[in-house]
Amino acid sequence: MNPLLPRYGESTLADLLPSLGAHLGLPGAEDVLDLPDAERYLLVLIDGLGRDLVDDYARHAPFLAGLDGRTITSGVPSTTATSITSLGTGLAPGAHGIAGYSFWYPAAGQVLQTLRWPADIDGLDVQPQLTCLERLERAGVRTSTIAPAHFSGSGLTVAALRGPAFLPVTDEADGDRRVDLAVQAATAGERTLGYFYERQLDHAGHVRGVGSKLWLQELERADALVARVRDAVPPDVRLVITGDHGMVNVPRSQRIVAEDEPGLLADVTALAGEGRLRQLMTGRPGAVAGRWRDRLGDRAWVRTRDEAVEEGWFGAVSPRLAGRFGDVLVAMADDGAVMSRALAREFQLVGMHGSLTQAELEVPLLFA
CATH class of the missing domain: 3.30.1360.180 (Gyrase A; domain 2)
Incomplete structure (x- = not known):
């Protein structure tokens, strides 16, 4: 069996924001993913949502399973820090350098753990290239990030997702507030891109496993939350939903x-x-x-x-x-x-x- 290799420049997470940008007036951007046209988008990323998982557990995610779409891939490694940075920058891992959940950082002579980012290492030093979100802002697109409050200003956020207005989520169980923030992001201007991050499915998979009771509950909750967001935002706002990687249980x-x-x-x-x-x-x-x-x-x-x-x-x-x-x-x-x-x-x-x-x-x- 051979490894599945990403087709960078054709169908990966790194291609998503540039493809959206082509519809939003981002200079030099090309839509290689054949995305639906709109002037206002809300990009929903469900951490840990693999393609197989939507298919295999469709009855627990009826809204997501009923949507039109296609399959793309993350980059390598298939892990959140690398995927989020590819998404935010529009670059493959070899070009942005966030080489995994943890990776050797020669400038500091140490392993850098991205989810417990050291306070003395600046995310801008680790990943200094313009993010796609910064480029969209410069092109006049109103961009927003909806994510847990403590992500604001973190090393990974600075490296991967800097540029947008940050709309903090202080209570991830407060679905009403999160829906309100989604509407705020989607309607912030004539051309908008909101980034909405949902992480509980990944956490449930790590601690209990794919297919566990907790994991199924979180899949159902995420499915219902996205359906609520769709109902709440104006009809001209196009929702684009993806994941950052899949998951396997390891005996x-x-x-x-x-x-x-x-x-x-x-x-x-x-x-x-x-x-x-x-x-x-x-x-x-x-x-x-x-x-x-x-x-x-x-x-x-x-x-x-x-x-x-x-x-x-x-x-x-x-x-x-x-x-x-x-x-x-x-x-x-x-x-x-x-x-x-x-x-x-x-x-x-x-x-x-x-x-x-x-x-x-x-x-x-x-x-x-």
Whole structure:
């Protein structure tokens, strides 16, 4: 089995905002996704909503399952930090450099954990290129972000989504307030783009697993919330709904603990990424990759950085950013994961993502 490779420039999350921008007067933008025309859009991103999950659990998401749309993919790794940055910048991971949930950041000589961003590292330094949202603002489009209040000014928000007015959500259970904010964002001007972020489905999948009672409840809640938003915003506002990655359940019997495997961590100086796509830093990538291939066989796609770049995992990789990606990458092909005792919190996860399987990479692109 071969990895599913994103078609950057044709059908990935990085292509979504430029394609919307083509309808909103963004200079140089082209719609490669054949999106419905409008002058006011509300982009809804449901964290953890894979394409397969909409199909497999359609009776729990009747509104979403009934919409027209198509399938696109995230980039690699198929994880929130990388996907959100591709979405916000319109760039493939190799061009924006947010190389995973955690990644080696050479400028600081450390692994940067994106969801617990260090206070002494500026998101603008990590990702200095203009976001697509900034470019839309300069083109006269009113842009807004609707997200949890504590995301405002965070390192990841600055790196990935800077530019829009930030409309804070202080209580994510307050659906009425979130619908009101969606209407505010959608009607802020004659040309608008609102970004509406919903994260509870992903959390439920991580802690209880895809298909669990909690996960199904969150899918039903997200489906109902999007339907309410559609009813509340004016008819000329076009809703575009997508996800940032899918998810797979990882049985405990399928977890490989790196420290318990003789020789696997030899010559490895740092671990980054996540269980489904572990990134290894080493001065001997050929030898390390060989040992991991011998141990995992066809359970994983093991590549050196050069091999992954040549295959197109990250899109064109800037030489300035190449060192952020693992010297060796271990992407799981089955339902396993590579764990580390140094990352004890990850042992609590049931659902995971990050690799290049269809279940993790493919996300819906729906229109309402």
